[in-house]
Amino acid sequence: MSAPVIFSGIQPTGRKHLGNYIGAIRQYVEGQDRGEPAIFCIVDLHAISVAFDPAELRERLYDTTAVLLAAGLDPERCILFRQSDVREHTELTWLLSAVTAHGDLNRMHQFKDKSAKQRELVSAALFFYPVLQAADVLAYRATEVPVGEDQRQHVELMREIARRFNERFGETLVEPEHRIPDLGARIMDLQEPQRKMSTTGATEAGTLYVLDEPAVIRKKLGSAVTDSGREVVRGEEKPGVANLIDVLAVARGADPAAIEREFEGAGYGDFKAAVAEGVAEMLTPVRERYAELRPDQAALEEALAAGAEKARAIAAPTLAEVRERMGVGTPN
Numbered sequence: 001m002s003a004p005v006i007f008s009g010i011q012p013t014g015r016k017h018l019g020n021y022i023g024a025i026r027q028y029v030e031g032q033d034r035g036e037p038a039i040f041c042i043v044d045l046h047a048i049s050v051a052f053d054p055a056e057l058r059e060r061l062y063d064t065t066a067v068l069l070a071a072g073l074d075p076e077r078c079i080l081f082r083q084s085d086v087r088e089h090t091e092l093t094w095l096l097s098a099v100t101a102h103g104d105l106n107r108m109h110q111f112k113d114k115s116a117k118q119r120e121l122v123s124a125a126l127f128f129y130p131v132l133q134a135a136d137v138l139a140y141r142a143t144e145v146p147v148g149e150d151q152r153q154h155v156e157l158m159r160e161i162a163r164r165f166n167e168r169f170g171e172t173l174v175e176p177e178h179r180i181p182d183l184g185a186r187i188m189d190l191q192e193p194q195r196k197m198s199t200t201g202a203t204e205a206g207t208l209y210v211l212d213e214p215a216v217i218r219k220k221l222g223s224a225v226t227d228s229g230r231e232v233v234r235g236e237e238k239p240g241v242a243n244l245i246d247v248l249a250v251a252r253g254a255d256p257a258a259i260e261r262e263f264e265g266a267g268y269g270d271f272k273a274a275v276a277e278g279v280a281e282m283l284t285p286v287r288e289r290y291a292e293l294r295p296d297q298a299a300l301e302e303a304l305a306a307g308a309e310k311a312r313a314i315a316a317p318t319l320a321e322v323r324e325r326m327g328v329g330t331p332n
């Protein structure tokens, strides 16, 4: 089998949290030596689909870049860039919208969830979000897309878009496979374990940030919602405890069943303390490295610019072919 072309995007909104780290960033780091190439994109154009502040968007973009580098992405071993620097993404979005069914976009869970939360404006960008996401991936003819569970439906849709395009205009685009981790694909909010930990519309106390200090990690995990029982076991009726078991299993690189055995007969207090310790150990090196990297904005900008150049070299030929196939623009 040939090496995968890996692509994934992450939004520069808010602060990146434990769900992003476990569901996505950890997979990026693992993928960077497997992918040929592995491409990671900070998707500022997706971030403008909900209310935002321009100056803050720039700051958050640097924050996210520094978090990714601190977590172990190496611009020498992967392509790391800012979405808006490669204009092929937006052009391809429009072209792909010609083979995207309005009805499919209407069915997207993310649109339903996020549009319900908007106070002032449900933007057309929020509705179009999955088409831009399809363009992100299809422009690189990626074969593998590491994401969390919540993005399963969007990856299905981009496969459908690629299929429709190929049927209509001839074999051009590649249908990508999602790569969703077995463990930690859906980290739940610590205060409301029925819903996913999220950057937008989450509770401060229920969201554990990658850059939280150990004392904050202890506090948030100490007050995490569990249930009235005392057994440290996974179960449908124990979403809070099950979530913490998964988190500790990931942090330790252990099996969830081994965690259950270890805490048989122990109370929730001891268990939560162990989760806090495991998470703090996993995140402390990232936070320390972040503190070194974040102040040098010029260096971050330089890394992103170099990444954009490499990305463009891959996306531009795809766009030329798509335009040609669709009969758009000056003929070749």
Ligand code: ATP
Residues within 6 Å of the ligand: 009, 010, 011, 012, 013, 018, 019, 020, 022, 023, 024, 146, 147, 148, 149, 150, 151, 184, 185, 186, 187, 188, 196, 197, 198, 199, 200
């Ligand atoms: P928003 O709520 O604004 O959509 P987000 O927290 O989902 O923000 P994104 O940048 O949209 O962050 O997602 C980046 C990656 O993190 C995606 O691959 C997504 O599937 C993954 N991810 C997001 N939340 C979780 C979670 N709770 N558990 C596991 N993976 C997650």
Ligand code: MG
Residues within 6 Å of the ligand: none
């Ligand atoms: Mg998201």
